[in-house]
Amino acid sequence: MLILLSAFVEQPSGGSSIRWVISHGGSLKVVGSTNVNNFSCSIMNYSRPDTLSVYRTSNNVRMTGNVQLDVEDFDCHNLVMTADLRKTLKAKQHPRLGIKFLNLNKFPGANQQNVKGMVIIELAGVARQFEVNYTIVPGERQTITLTGSRDIKFSDFNIVPPRKLGGMIQTNDELKVEFKLRLKALD
Amino acid sequence: MRKVLTTGLLAGSVLFVLSYGGLYLAVKFFPWIFVEYNNPLFNSDGSRDLLFYLHAFIFSLALSWFWERFKSLFHGSFLIRGAEFGLVYGVVSLLPVMWITFSAMDITPFMVSSWFIYGLAQAIVAGLVFAKTNP
Numbered sequence: 001m002l003i004l005l006s007a008f009v010e011q012p013s014g015g016s017s018i019r020w021v022i023s024h025g026g027s028l029k030v031v032g033s034t035n036v037n038n039f040s041c042s043i044m045n046y047s048r049p050d051t052l053s054v055y056r057t058s059n060n061v062r063m064t065g066n067v068q069l070d071v072e073d074f075d076c077h078n079l080v081m082t083a084d085l086r087k088t089l090k091a092k093q094h095p096r097l098g099i100k101f102l103n104l105n106k107f108p109g110a111n112q113q114n115v116k117g118m119v120i121i122e123l124a125g126v127a128r129q130f131e132v133n134y135t136i137v138p139g140e141r142q143t144i145t146l147t148g149s150r151d152i153k154f155s156d157f158n159i160v161p162p163r164k165l166g167g168m169i170q171t172n173d174e175l176k177v178e179f180k181l182r183l184k185a186l187d
Numbered sequence: 188m189r190k191v192l193t194t195g196l197l198a199g200s201v202l203f204v205l206s207y208g209g210l211y212l213a214v215k216f217f218p219w220i221f222v223e224y225n226n227p228l229f230n231s232d233g234s235r236d237l238l239f240y241l242h243a244f245i246f247s248l249a250l251s252w253f254w255e256r257f258k259s260l261f262h263g264s265f266l267i268r269g270a271e272f273g274l275v276y277g278v279v280s281l282l283p284v285m286w287i288t289f290s291a292m293d294i295t296p297f298m299v300s301s302w303f304i305y306g307l308a309q310a311i312v313a314g315l316v317f318a319k320t321n322p
Contacts, residue, residue: 080225164230164231
């Protein structure tokens with residue numbers, strides 16, 4: 001039965017695959033706003049050595065791999081705002097923010113290009129699938145910088161945007177997420 | 188007792204409009220003042236909004252009782268009596284509370300000063316209402 005099922009699982013078509021290891025210097029930034037200010041919080045220097053793979057299948061470009069970031073590493077450049085964001089994102093109950101890569105709409109080439117792809121973002125214990133806009137910039141020595149961005153909402157993850165003073169101060173539901181990964185091709 | 192309740196509710200209504208109206212306008216026109224409220228010290232899930240908006244009435248009913256007990260000590264026109272009543276409340280109650288709040292919580296001098304001025308202004312308004320309606 002297992003052999004029969006495995007016949008239906010997509011396999012790489014051979015030759016058209018790339019494997020990257022995540023190098024030092026990755027980052028994730030969230031930009032949002034309240035009715036009294038804007039905020040920008042980031043996790044810098046992500047460098048957990050995970051591997052991302054991209055391979056062409058018969059009908060699309062699949063991508064595998066994921067990154068896991070510590071919500072406690074968010075820095076909003078202001079101690080109280082940092083603490084507030086961590087509380088909002090339920091860092092104690094759900095300490096990790098995960099991005100799982102699923103596919104791309106075209107195979108990465110040797111030149112700079114913009115592609116789209118699906119990811120699953122897991123935040124505050126809720127996983128949601130999104131289409132992400134990527135910019136892929138090739139660098140020296142078989143490295144690339146993969147920048148992904150996407151507008152999301154707190155409510156996508158069942159998070160109620162913080163409100164203070166009886167709702168007089170309200171955080172807007174929309175957030176812009178941008179992550180940047182420095183990747184080195186594996187031989 | 189009835190007079191305490193009616194003047195307390197009247198002052199509460201006046202303060203409700205002035206306090207929250209003023210707060211709304213301040214947030215709209217001077218948003219930078221409120222940036223510090225993005226702070227986990229402040230309730231953020233809306234579960235205490237009703238308590239927040241009831242404050243004007245809790246405050247006014249308590250002060251109404253205080254006015255009834257001690258109004259004979261305040262002399263002069265209703266403006267003088269109301270203002271002095273507010274100042275007495277500010278010095279006797281508000282100042283020590285703000286002092287201990289600032290000493291124990293991670294808040295800025297600006298924030299605690301704004302609370303003191305806000306509370307003092309509320310007490311003076313309430314005092315004016317009491318001096319006029321329950322002399």
